[in-house]
Amino acid sequence: MPAMKVYTMSGSPFGWRVQLSLHEKGLAFETVILSIASGDLRSEEHLARCPHGEVPALEDGDVTLCESSAILEYVEELHPEPTLLGKDPAARAAVRREELECLEHYARVMLPAAQQIFFRKPEERDQELMRTGRRIAAEQLDRLEARLAGHGAPFVQGPELTRADLTWLPFIELAARGEMPLDASRTPALIAWRDRLRERPSYVQTYPPHWRK
Numbered sequence: 001m002p003a004m005k006v007y008t009m010s011g012s013p014f015g016w017r018v019q020l021s022l023h024e025k026g027l028a029f030e031t032v033i034l035s036i037a038s039g040d041l042r043s044e045e046h047l048a049r050c051p052h053g054e055v056p057a058l059e060d061g062d063v064t065l066c067e068s069s070a071i072l073e074y075v076e077e078l079h080p081e082p083t084l085l086g087k088d089p090a091a092r093a094a095v096r097r098e099e100l101e102c103l104e105h106y107a108r109v110m111l112p113a114a115q116q117i118f119f120r121k122p123e124e125r126d127q128e129l130m131r132t133g134r135r136i137a138a139e140q141l142d143r144l145e146a147r148l149a150g151h152g153a154p155f156v157q158g159p160e161l162t163r164a165d166l167t168w169l170p171f172i173e174l175a176a177r178g179e180m181p182l183d184a185s186r187t188p189a190l191i192a193w194r195d196r197l198r199e200r201p202s203y204v205q206t207y208p209p210h211w212r213k
């Protein structure tokens, strides 16, 4: 059976969480980098993978999937060991809840603020949107900091690496490039956590190619 294929864009945090998770599970996969500027996301071929014209998408034999959370659930069910969710229902629910904290409460406000930096000239940026987004995003990180510092363990859910770490990390890294870096005075435990994750082969191997330049 050929290796799984992950279709993504360089720097997509949704795609990166999938790549990190596959790598941490020790699964072979090929990454296919698509370009929005070249129209790859609107090609017939890609719209068949994802009708919304988004990344990531996964191909695994006859199975084609989009939506990063659905992809991660599929991979976890197919390859439960090593688990990135936890061993019992409460632990698994806690990881899923933490992913939603990131996606629904942090990314939802952080991404529009970061996009102002990535895609707009300074004079065209919506300053109010940026101010509000940055404030709410920083409050979410304060809460994550309190959870991490509260248990004192190396990972978001405790002693073991889970999908919670691999979901938060790409969004936090993207935010830093969107002029929302971690603040050492507010989030020291988060900085230590990020630096530990940066050393893992999964991070090094999947780091967005265009950020290397």
Ligand SMILES: N[C@@H](CCC(=O)N[C@@H](CS)C(=O)NCC(=O)O)C(=O)O
Pocket: 009, 011, 012, 013, 014, 015, 036, 041, 053, 054, 055, 056, 066, 067, 068, 069
């Ligand atoms: N809910 C989707 C969100 C995916 C998403 O927003 N992907 C962005 C890249 S980070 C995208 O493909 N955007 C395409 C566009 O802006 O046209 C998931 O979890 O996979």
